[in-house]
Amino acid sequence: MNYPDIIGKVSEELNLPKEVVDKTYKAFWLFINQSIQSLPLKENLNEEDFAKLRTNFNIPSLGKLTCTYDRMLGMKKRLKFIKQIREKK
Numbered sequence: 001m002n003y004p005d006i007i008g009k010v011s012e013e014l015n016l017p018k019e020v021v022d023k024t025y026k027a028f029w030l031f032i033n034q035s036i037q038s039l040p041l042k043e044n045l046n047e048e049d050f051a052k053l054r055t056n057f058n059i060p061s062l063g064k065l066t067c068t069y070d071r072m073l074g075m076k077k078r079l080k081f082i083k084q085i086r087e088k089k
Helices: 003-014 018-037 047-051 069-088
Strands: 056-059 063-066
Touching: 003 018, 018 056, 047 069
Parallel strands: none
Antiparallel strands: 056 063
């Protein structure tokens, strides 16, 4: 099933116009996208400050999008390593 078919099926089940279902779905993902992008993960955060951030999103039927403090530190080290390799070339 592709996206237009799913939108059509949901709109029939909920008795809503397709445009409303489409905009609602896109608004849901836009909120999650903007929320994640607004996190100050590029800054040097200590574990206490990181714990205050909202870094988990539970999406029904899909699972949890999450970022742990250790994962953030690992990704920063990885990016630093990649930059060092690129500078050597």
